[in-house]
Amino acid sequence: MQRATFVAVVAAIVTAFSASAAYARPDTRSMTCAGVQSFVNQRGAVVMTTGQNTFERLVSSARFCQVAEGPTIARVQSSDRRNCTVRWKCEVRDFRPFDSIFD
Numbered sequence: 001m002q003r004a005t006f007v008a009v010v011a012a013i014v015t016a017f018s019a020s021a022a023y024a025r026p027d028t029r030s031m032t033c034a035g036v037q038s039f040v041n042q043r044g045a046v047v048m049t050t051g052q053n054t055f056e057r058l059v060s061s062a063r064f065c066q067v068a069e070g071p072t073i074a075r076v077q078s079s080d081r082r083n084c085t086v087r088w089k090c091e092v093r094d095f096r097p098f099d100s101i102f103d
Helices: 002-022 033-043
Strands: 045-049 055-059 069-076 084-092
Touching (some): 033 055, 055 069
Antiparallel strands (some): 055 084
16 A cells, blocks of 8 residues: 555656646747747747746737836847847836926
8 A cells, every 4th residue: 555655646746747847938048039029929928038047028019018017128038149029028117297396
């Protein structure tokens, strides 16, 4: 009975690791620029690895940004270009409603 339990635990661990690998973030550095652009356009919004310890949420249109955010041009490193322009990333808007009063 102990052997069956051990086998079941090992099987569960292997399944968990293989499932987590399937959901790993795509890496822009391993894709061509056209491939990254196509990937973002197909999905609308996607989080991608952009460096060894960095990631970016890239969007195909402003409609994927939150209310307080606005789209800014996104550039990432791809396998064939150092600065691949990939539609947009969302950034918090600089909201200063009283600046014109105090100028």
